[in-house]
Amino acid sequence: MAGKKRRVRVAHELPKTRRLAIKKALQEHESEDRPDWDRSSEWGVTRFLRKRIKPGEMRTIMLPLLDVDMGDSWPIPVTVFHGVRPGPVVTIIGGTHGDELTGPSACTNLLSSIFTGPEGALDPNTMAGTVRIVPVLNLPGYRAKSRYFPDGRDLNRAFPGKPKGNTTSRVASVVKKRLIVDSDVIIDLHSAAVGRSNMPQIRGDLSHPESNILAKAFGIEVVLDSRPPKGSLRRVANELDIAAVTYEGGGANLLDQSAVKVAVHGCLNVLRALKVIPKNPSRPRFRLNAGGSTWLRAGEGGLLDMFVSPGSVVEKGDVVATISDPGSPGLSVDIVAPEDGLMICTATNPFVTAGTPVGHFLPISKHIELLRTQINERGVLIVNGSQGDAIWREDGDEMVEIDVKGEWSGGSVDAEWNPINADETEQEEADS
Numbered sequence: 001m002a003g004k005k006r007r008v009r010v011a012h013e014l015p016k017t018r019r020l021a022i023k024k025a026l027q028e029h030e031s032e033d034r035p036d037w038d039r040s041s042e043w044g045v046t047r048f049l050r051k052r053i054k055p056g057e058m059r060t061i062m063l064p065l066l067d068v069d070m071g072d073s074w075p076i077p078v079t080v081f082h083g084v085r086p087g088p089v090v091t092i093i094g095g096t097h098g099d100e101l102t103g104p105s106a107c108t109n110l111l112s113s114i115f116t117g118p119e120g121a122l123d124p125n126t127m128a129g130t131v132r133i134v135p136v137l138n139l140p141g142y143r144a145k146s147r148y149f150p151d152g153r154d155l156n157r158a159f160p161g162k163p164k165g166n167t168t169s170r171v172a173s174v175v176k177k178r179l180i181v182d183s184d185v186i187i188d189l190h191s192a193a194v195g196r197s198n199m200p201q202i203r204g205d206l207s208h209p210e211s212n213i214l215a216k217a218f219g220i221e222v223v224l225d226s227r228p229p230k231g232s233l234r235r236v237a238n239e240l241d242i243a244a245v246t247y248e249g250g251g252a253n254l255l256d257q258s259a260v261k262v263a264v265h266g267c268l269n270v271l272r273a274l275k276v277i278p279k280n281p282s283r284p285r286f287r288l289n290a291g292g293s294t295w296l297r298a299g300e301g302g303l304l305d306m307f308v309s310p311g312s313v314v315e316k317g318d319v320v321a322t323i324s325d326p327g328s329p330g331l332s333v334d335i336v337a338p339e340d341g342l343m344i345c346t347a348t349n350p351f352v353t354a355g356t357p358v359g360h361f362l363p364i365s366k367h368i369e370l371l372r373t374q375i376n377e378r379g380v381l382i383v384n385g386s387q388g389d390a391i392w393r394e395d396g397d398e399m400v401e402i403d404v405k406g407e408w409s410g411g412s413v414d415a416e417w418n419p420i421n422a423d424e425t426e427q428e429e430a431d432s
């Protein structure tokens with residue numbers, strides 16, 4: 001595009017009730033007294049599990065997930081960076097689902113000496129506040145290459161948990177007590193569940209002001225306005241008025257380096273926006289604030305051949321996949337894009353029956369040309385941060401906010417994927 005700055009009108013297309021709820025919450029938020037982390041207030045040693053961490057120090061402490069005197073207590077490493085100036089407590093969590101590797105890999109990157117050494121972005125001697133990094137929350141699941149805890153339950157459906165409840169419920173209770181309640185900000189890093197793959201995206205309740213600000217601070221193009229699923233870590237955090245977002249990128253059992261890079265970049269963006277670490281956060285050229293989506297489904301059963309990837313920008317009528325069946329040689333059926341838009345998630349499991357969702361799609365009519373200015377040679381959107389420190393946006397440029405209207409079929413973002421993923425699904429609540 002030419003160097004000329006063109007101002008694009010903002011399209012307000014979120015559902016009206018949702019838009020008003022978000023606006024009202026943000027207005028109330030502005031009139032409230034929020035903690036300002038007074039730079040001159042007293043700041044000294046902090047403790048995690050009775051272990052002392054001095055200002056300017058970084059320490060890795062083992063947190064037992066179960067409170068037991070005998071048997072395995074499932075200790076997990078938590079690295080605490082304690083800055084030299086007052087500031088918020090930021091907790092970054094990976095591996096809530098043990099087979100989702102984007103979080104563990106992103107956290108491992110953040111803990112490498114490139115970041116934590118002198119003059120690194122996470123040098124505690126230049127930091128404000130406290131940062132806690134938990135690379136693998138569900139370490140027993142990770143070791144077993146499983147999403148679940150060894151008792152077969154999903155931690156992200158078990159919050160707030162009970163100290164005398166079932167095993168996963170006990171773990172949730174410990175996690176809430178040790179990692180959630182005293183956080184100001186939580187970033188929970190995930191990948192899509194088995195059978196599909198996500199493009200990098202942030203999910204947050206945009207009507208929760210602190211989470212709204214956090215979602216935008218992450219600095220990527222796709223933000224899904226979604227109320228947290230019941231029993232999720234994000235839900236219990238929001239109920240305590242703690243800012244929390246979920247990052248999604250890549251798929252289970254995969255190491256998607258591009259999703260990992262965006263996760264690392266996004267976490268650093270958040271820390272920069274909070275002034276925990278120096279430098280300005282990088283922002284995308286545009287942002288899609290999505291309140292709903294469209295599903296692409298298999299019309300017939302058979303073997304699915306996907307032609308698009310998570311992040312593909314497609315045009316109305318494009319063939320995105322074809323289905324053939326060994327039982328019906330010579331026949332095949334195409335699945336076409338119903339509108340111009342962006343594939344935010346695509347199936348990776350080729351076995352489909354009629355009605356199986358194969359793609360999750362954001363319809364984007366007005367601003368599709370803007371998206372096309374930022375795609376790679378395969379037609380996939382280049383997400384801010386996926387190429388390292390690339391800053392798409394020059395200071396002073398207007399960011400284009402694109403609101404995508406609609407609702408989440410089934411009540412939440414992932415509700416239409418198969419039942420194995422139902423734990424990401426919000427149960428319809430009687431009072432909503």
Ligand SMILES: [Zn+2]
Pocket residue numbers: 096097100190191192193
């Ligand atoms: Zn997950």
